Amino acid sequence: xxxxxxxxxxxxxxxxxxxxxxxxxxxxxxxxxxxxxxxxxxxxxxxxxxxxxxxxxxxxxxxxxxxxxxxxxxxxxxxxxxxxxxxxxxxxxxxxxxxxxxxxxxxxxxxxxxxxxxxxxxxxxxxxxxxxxxxxxxxxxxxxxxxxxxxxxxxxxxxxxxxxxxxxxxxxxxxxxxxxxxxxxxxxxxxxxxxxxxxxxxxxxxxxxxxxxxxxxxxxxxxxxxxxxxxxxxxxxxxxxxxxxxxxxxxxxxxxxxxxxxxxxxxxxxxxxxxxxxxxxxxxxxxxxxxxxxxxxxxxxxxxxxxxxxxxxxxxxxxxxxxxxxxxxxxxxxxxxxxxxxxxxxxxxxxxxxxxxxxxxxxxxxxxxxxxxxxxxxxxxxxxxxxxxxxxxxxxxxxxxxxxxxxxxxxxxxxxxxxxxxxxxxxxxxxxxxxxxxxxxxxxxxxxxxxxxxxxxxxxxxxxxxxxxxxxxxxxxxxxxxxxxxxxxxxxxxxxxxxxxxxxxxxx
Numbered sequence: 001x002x003x004x005x006x007x008x009x010x011x012x013x014x015x016x017x018x019x020x021x022x023x024x025x026x027x028x029x030x031x032x033x034x035x036x037x038x039x040x041x042x043x044x045x046x047x048x049x050x051x052x053x054x055x056x057x058x059x060x061x062x063x064x065x066x067x068x069x070x071x072x073x074x075x076x077x078x079x080x081x082x083x084x085x086x087x088x089x090x091x092x093x094x095x096x097x098x099x100x101x102x103x104x105x106x107x108x109x110x111x112x113x114x115x116x117x118x119x120x121x122x123x124x125x126x127x128x129x130x131x132x133x134x135x136x137x138x139x140x141x142x143x144x145x146x147x148x149x150x151x152x153x154x155x156x157x158x159x160x161x162x163x164x165x166x167x168x169x170x171x172x173x174x175x176x177x178x179x180x181x182x183x184x185x186x187x188x189x190x191x192x193x194x195x196x197x198x199x200x201x202x203x204x205x206x207x208x209x210x211x212x213x214x215x216x217x218x219x220x221x222x223x224x225x226x227x228x229x230x231x232x233x234x235x236x237x238x239x240x241x242x243x244x245x246x247x248x249x250x251x252x253x254x255x256x257x258x259x260x261x262x263x264x265x266x267x268x269x270x271x272x273x274x275x276x277x278x279x280x281x282x283x284x285x286x287x288x289x290x291x292x293x294x295x296x297x298x299x300x301x302x303x304x305x306x307x308x309x310x311x312x313x314x315x316x317x318x319x320x321x322x323x324x325x326x327x328x329x330x331x332x333x334x335x336x337x338x339x340x341x342x343x344x345x346x347x348x349x350x351x352x353x354x355x356x357x358x359x360x361x362x363x364x365x366x367x368x369x370x371x372x373x374x375x376x377x378x379x380x381x382x383x384x385x386x387x388x389x390x391x392x393x394x395x396x397x398x399x400x401x402x403x404x405x406x407x408x409x410x411x412x413x414x415x416x417x418x419x420x421x422x423x424x425x426x427x428x429x430x431x432x433x434x435x436x437x438x439x440x441x442x443x444x445x446x447x448x449x450x451x452x453x454x455x456x457x458x459x460x461x462x463x464x465x466x467x468x469x470x471x472x473x474x475x476x477x478x479x480x481x482x483x484x485x486x487x488x489x490x491x492x493x494x495x496x497x498x499x500x501x502x503x504x505x506x507x508x
Contacts, residue, residue: 264388369417
């Protein structure tokens with residue numbers, strides 16, 4: 001019987017003190033007895049969320065608007081539109097989850113506060129056994145939030161939550177993005193939706209407004225000392241805009257990490273009931289307890305804004321990368337297919353709806369306006385765009401003030417005011433230049449004159465457009481004067497995706 005049913009004492013090892021040569025017992029060498037639990041059992045007790053979730057009962061999948069109050073086993077899917085970590089220091093996180101049909105308030109009790117990283121727009125799946133009234137959860141002022149539930153993951157095996165990390169362009173990343181009050185089958189308009197300009201002027205007085213905006217820039221995290229509580233608060237400023245106005249969205253404390261994944265000129269935000277303040281002369285928008293933030297919503301107005309922002313970014317972008325994979329520069333410059341166009345010919349071809357394809361050719365033009373010295377004095381000779389914020393400098397390398405990463409800058413295309421031929425004009429800011437083409441333009445005709453026959457001068461083959469950033473003011477002025485009213489031949493390529501004329505080479 002003893003072999004089949006071991007005693008409790010058999011699970012514990014006997015303490016055998018080891019005696020040193022002097023006869024003293026060494027405390028550090030006393031072997032500690034086991035407690036009878038395996039390492040996996042200890043890990044489950046210390047970290048309940050480490051064990052895989054296995055539902056112990058059947059759960060009904062139900063939209064939020066059809067939830068019935070009382071004891072029911074429901075499986076709910078949606079996205080987080082508002083949240084608060086350690087809500088009012090009551091040891092639970094407060095979430096507002098929507099699925100397009102309604103909203104539900106969720107009290108999420110935790111063992112450790114760091115177990116959950118909550119972000120705006122995250123897709124979540126909830127298993128619960130009871131649906132209550134939202135008034136009991138203190139969410140009476142949140143729009144369309146008529147239900148509430150409480151979760152105890154790890155403590156109660158019947159309730160659980162999973163926060164999904166969806167890969168971009170996956171099916172999970174595309175679902176559950178329809179905003180509230182939006183009927184996609186017969187869509188006309190979203191109630192209470194207004195432009196950003198209308199909201200900043202008088203719309204904030206209504207208290208029920210919604211704004212649809214795009215992220216323009218994401219600033220660095222800043223620490224601010226609170227005079228009221230004498231503690232350090234973290235804040236981030238997000239630049240937002242639509243086709244009517246621009247503004248700043250301020251996120252505080254637990255909501256700061258949400259902005260790290262937002263992409264300037266791409267991420268769309270639908271903010272319901274935002275707060276409004278004026279700091280000096282600058283308006284500021286915030287997220288309150290009863291606000292809702294839908295990230296990248298899917299409905300017709302959001303699609304329109306995406307296309308509008310795409311067109312605005314193409315027109316207003318400071319930096320457009322050269323599409324180096326589109327053409328073979330050597331063949332385009334020296335190959336057999338070297339068609340000479342006029343500016344009018346190029347315009348007629350690119351505006352033809354049936355001929356929107358990439359092609360190359362040559363333009364013989366005169367530089368009518370040069371602004372090299374103007375940008376040299378302003379410190380905007382080189383440019384780039386990082387974190388949605390333009391970067392300027394008079395050197396080819398600069399550090400982004402937001403992400404603090406070093407970026408390689410390019411020569412500002414605005415140093416050329418305009419070029420003309422007998423048929424039309426092209427603004428220099430509309431051209432996208434290849435680096436070698438800049439070198440050929442700046443030093444192709446001026447190298448011999450600037451060197452003045454001195455053998456100590458730099459060879460043209462070894463020169464680069466970056467050399468202009470280390471030249472003196474007098475030399476830069478000489479280059480500008482030599483380029484002004486010069487006749488050059490540009491080898492160009494039309495990029496249909498960029499809708500821009502790209503310069504592959506320059507011939508004198």
